[in-house]
Amino acid sequence: MKSLHQLEVIIMLLAVVLALTTIAQKIRIPYPIFLVLGGLALGLVPGLPAVTLNPDLVFLVFLPPILWAAAYFTSLREFRRNLRPISLLAVGLVLATSAGVAFVAHALLPGIGWAEAIALGAIVSPPDAVSATAIGKRLRIPRRIVTILEGESLVNDATALVLYRAAVGAAMSGSFALGHTLFEFVFAALAGVVIGIGVAWLTRWALCATDDGFTQIGVTLLAPYIAWVCGESVHASAVLACVAGGLYLRQSFSGAVSPATRLQARAVWDLLIFILNGVIFILIGLQLGALRDSVAPGQFGPVLIAGAWVSATAILVRFLWVPLAALIPRWLSPTLRARDPMPPWSALFLISWTGMRGIVTLAAALALPVTTSSGVPFPFRSEIILISFTVILATLVLQGLSLPPIIRLIPLQEDDGLEQEETLAREHAATAALNRLDQVITENWVSLEQVERVRLRYIQRLERLTRASLAEEQMSTSTAETVQRLQHEAMTAERMALIGLRDNGTISDEVLHRLEQELDVAALHLGVGERRPGRTHA
Known part of the structure; x- marks a missing residue:
């Protein structure tokens, strides 16, 4: 009967997700934010059963496919080009935010130890890949900014979780070993990347070994979970295993499956990620009811105030770090300054403001041990969880809701690089096809008439591309919308x-x-x- 009750809750959550997503599209609010607010409202309704979030469920069921898919759709070329700013944000900013939050928490919460304060800093320091992908892609943001934000959110979890484990271990045992933590970070990163590439290579081999489309799609769904479990089993970074695997598989996926399988796989993955994102965000909102009862009477308000200060600290540290991380490398390297000039203030402001926390923060907080090695309750566990939840709400709702008007107000450079690359690629592909047709004329399995029939299609395609390019240069926005309506x-x-x-x-x-x-x-x-x-x- 208990499992039947859980199934009913899941069905209810899915129905609520679909309804709230539809409403969010009608009122033009990013659906992750509206789902969090909806879950928050549901959590305050008296009589409804409390829905608790199992951190192991989040880490094992939700994160692997979401991280894998986010990495799969991240351009490896753009990721490499922006590796410097991504690294400065994913490693340097995480450490800076953790330090700043630890100092503020140590000052605001009397009696909290440095280990617990650093654990809180590590929990709230990484912006979330789910939040960045779900919100950022639906707004008109220049491609380079999207790449930096997505790359940061894919990699920063590895830094934060290593620091989190070290801080929790220090709180459990009472000692902290800096050398061991550094070794653990390097090992986790390298081993995670190796495992991810290895799983992706085996996935590609499995895709090539079968011609059945459904089996191939099933293999792609299984791969992120294998990467995650393998990473966890050897204490490597499961996050980096999924990121490296998704990036690596994308480079060979096009040649491993048929066009029909690619279309079907895209539809399956789009639906899966939509459902996982929806359930995650509504579960975040539903946690308030359970968290409110976990804090001692009279402490709920003060802890929320402390959470507001921690949220402000995390936002402020990001605003200080982003321009410094852009300025200092260019100041130290004239070559870099000449090759990559200082970004405009609008881009720096947008990257500084886009730091939404999400499911990783909440899952890490809920995963805190209940007791220490000596058997006493883990210090300030309830307070850390509630503060983490406050940071999620403050960044996700406040920053997420304000992003659309901010993007409309600040001057952002037009980014038509992808459109130009697409036109070039279409012309190059059609030319390659015509060259191949010239080669097969000499082969005896095809007639000249058949070749000319196919050649005519590609010649017409090149002519359409040329006409479309000229038309786009002369076409106003209203004319383009009219043409789309006619089509x-x-x-x-x-x-x-x-x-x-x-x-x-x-x-x-x-x-x-x-x-x-x-x-x-x-x-x-x-x-x-x-x-x-x-x-x-x-």
Whole structure:
């Protein structure tokens, strides 16, 4: 019966996630923030059963696929180009934030030890990969800023968790070994990367060993969990194992599976990540009810005030660190200054303000031991958990809600680099196809007429690319929107005609599905793939 009750809770949570996500899209609020607020409201409703968050469940079930997917869709080229700012944020800023928060917590909470204060700093120091990916990609942010924020959020968990384990170990035993902590950090990072690349290599081998699309998709779903478990079993960084695995597999995935499998895998992974993100954010909001009862009577308000000060400290340290991390390397290296000039203030401000904490912070806080090695309760455990929850709310809700108006107000440089690269890639690919057709003419398995028929398609594609490029240069925003609307109207007419043929028995459902998939792919290419039939605007 207990398992049946848990299943009912899961079904209810999924239904609430879908409903709140729909409302968030209607009122144009990033859905992670709206889900947290919705969970917060539900947690305050009297009579509802308390939903507690198991940290082991978060670390094992939720994080591996989310980290793997985030790394998979991160450009390895851009990650390498921005490795310096990513490292300064993922390592240096985590250590600086942990130190600043530890000093503030030690001053605000009488009796708290330095080990517990540093543990709190490590818990709240890393911005979350889930929050950055779920919120940042839905806003108009220049690509380099997105790459830096995503890269930081992918790597900083490894730094924070190593420091967290060292601080918790010191609080448990009463001693702290700096040399051992440094060795543990280096070993965890290197071993995690090696494990991730190894799992990705085995995944690629498994993908090439089978031609069944469903089996291949299943292999991709299993890979992040294997990387995580292997990393944890040897005390390596499971976070870096998933990040390295996702980055490495992306480089060979295109050649290992068929186009149909890639489309199916993308749909499966998009749905999985959406569900995991939704459940995570609503669970964050639901924790307030349980956390409120864990603090001694009369201490709830003072602890929340301490949480507000810790939140302000984390935000302030980030505002101080980001411009210094950009200025000092360029001041020390004239070569770097010439190759990569100082970013505009708007970019530095946006990176400074985008530091949302999320599920890793809450899971690490909840994973604090209940007792120390001597059997006494872990000092300030309830206070650390509630302060961590306060930091999540302050950064996720305050900073996340303010991001859209801030982005509209501050001057950001237009970023059309990806569009230019896409046009170049399309032209290069079509030219390569024509060159290959010239080669196969001499082979006796194909006729000249068949070659010319295919060649005509690629010549027409190159002509369309040239016309589209010229048209885009002369096209205003209103004209572009009108053209998209016309494309949507025409494709909707095609779709309705096909449905009519199916309804009157002229064609079968199989033919309809095949032609409808072609229309869906074409709609994605034309930029109208998110519009439903009958709607003329998004």
